[in-house]
Amino acid sequence: MPINTLESLPWRGSHHDFCRERxxxxxxxxxxxxxxxxxxxIRVHDPAFFRRIFADASLGLGESYMDGGWDCDRPDELIFRILRAGLPNHFHSWRDIAAALQASLLNLQHTARAFHVGRRHYDIGNDLYSRMLxxxxxxxxxxxxxxxxLDQAQEAKLDLVFRKIGLEPGMRVLDIGCGWGGAAKFAAEKYGVEIHGVTVSTEQARYAREICQGLPVTIELKDYREIEGRFDRAYSLGMFEHVGCKNYSTYMKVVADHLADDGLFLLHTIGGNASDNHGNPWVERYIFPNSMLPSIAQIGEATENRLVMEDWQNFGPDYDRTLLSWYENFERHWPSLRPHYGDRFxxxxxxxxxxxxxxxRARHIQLWQIVFSPKGLAQRYDAPR
Structure with a gap:
């Protein structure tokens, strides 16, 4: 959430009093x-909280919480109310300006940096993810x-994805960003297809290979730009957020080049309500390095003359419930996780x-499932719901 710099505000009294009042x-x-x-x-424990908010915006908000500078019983409700009230529109931060400039000059998600998010986020511990998910x-x-x-909701999601792309026994299917292999295993077992999955996470690849032993599933540790072969169907669940706007067209070209002429591709991604070229500074620093959310316009531009959109579904409110379920699992298992991760984590x-x-919850961000075909299907596409 961008915040006004102190220099842009009229001066009254001390730094602390003015920042608190504002x-x-x-x-x-x-x-x-x-x-x-x-x-x-918000219950404030450290008066420096007020200065940090105005100086560093969302980064200051998140870091000061990590440092114990403030508390809130329901941060989800706090953020919901802040976003729903449109408060970010009233704030500006030099960090956002710097991030936008850096993103405009550099490709922060180029091939050499592709494995960064794997090491920083997905490799931190399968013990954490196995308890949370x-x-x-x-x-x-x-x-x-x-x-x-949660188990029912995830199985329903996987089944929805595979019905949307019409999986049939014997098909060769590409899973871009295969995670810990749960989707690949489900597809191979239930639909009788051959899955080729790629991930940039060493721990994900290792775990996925273990659980998919004996199934027609291949897992490779590689970037999406290194994919080879041709596939009857393809899908990507929650990976597009790491691609970056400078690479959207490249990503869609990879999909089009490796998909059969009569194939289908499903993109499952978080999306933003407006086009941007960088992500939230706190999220980028502590959670998902080099991440950003695509907009409808950016996805549309990237698929022009490459893919035909057959269906677009938004069920963003379901992510609120999913995240709360993950949080409940995380809280329940924290005593066993604490020795490994520590209180600041x-x-x-x-x-x-x-x-x-x-x-x-505020509908500030969305969750989209979009179905594409290379040339447009000859018959009407009736999407399952």
Missing amino acids: LESLLERAGVRIDGDRPWD DRRMIYSCGYWKDAVT YRMWRFYLLSFAGAF
């Missing part, structure tokens, strides 16, 4: 109070239309899961 005034628009007693109110370790939004539990991970839940 922040209280802004938060009032969202129905949030400093040191209030409601679940979404569902039994198949699917690290993307569940489909809660008829589901009651706990605060970082809690803020990550709950702030994202609040952002989806």
Whole structure:
């Protein structure tokens, strides 16, 4: 959330008093109070919190929480209210300007940096992810239309994906960003297809190979730009957020070049309401390095003259429920995880899961499933729901 720099504000009194007064005034628009007693109110422990917010925006908000500078019983509700009230529109940060400039000059997701997010995020510990996620370790939004539990929601999502692309026995299928292999295993077992998965995470690749032993599943540690072969179907679940806007066209060209003429490709991705060229500074520094969310316009431009859009579904509110389920699992298992990760990690991970839940609840970000074909299907495409 970008925030006003101190230089742009009229000066009154001390740094601390002025920053607190200004922040209280802004938060009032969202129905949030400093040191209030409601679940979404902020309890400040360190007066430096106010200065850090105005100096470093979202990075200051997240880092000061990690450092114990403030607390909130329901950070998800806090973020929901801040975003729903449109407060980010009133703030600006030099870090956002610097990030936008850097992203415009550099390709932060080029091939040499492709494995960075794997090492920094996905390789941090299978013990964490196995306790936080569902039994198949699917690290993307569940489909809660008829589901009651997280396991049901993730199985429903996988089944929705594979029905949308019309899997049939014997098909050769590409999984771009295969995670821990849960989707590949499910597809091979239930639909009788051959899966070729790629990931930039060493730990994901190792785990996926173990659980898929004996199945027609191949897992490779490689970047999507190194994919070889031709496939009847393809899908990507929660990986496109790491591609970067400078590479969207390259990504779509890779899909088109490796997909059969009568094939289908499903893209499952978080999306933003407006086009941007960089991600949130706190998220990039602590959670997903070099990540950013695509917009409808950016996806459309990248697929022009490459792929035909057959269907576009948005079930962003389901990610709110998915994230809360992950958080509940994380909290329940934290005593066994704490010796390995430590208390600052706990605060970082809690803020990550709950702030994202609040952002989806506010509809500030979305979850899209988009189905493409290389040349357009000859018959009408009726998408399962």
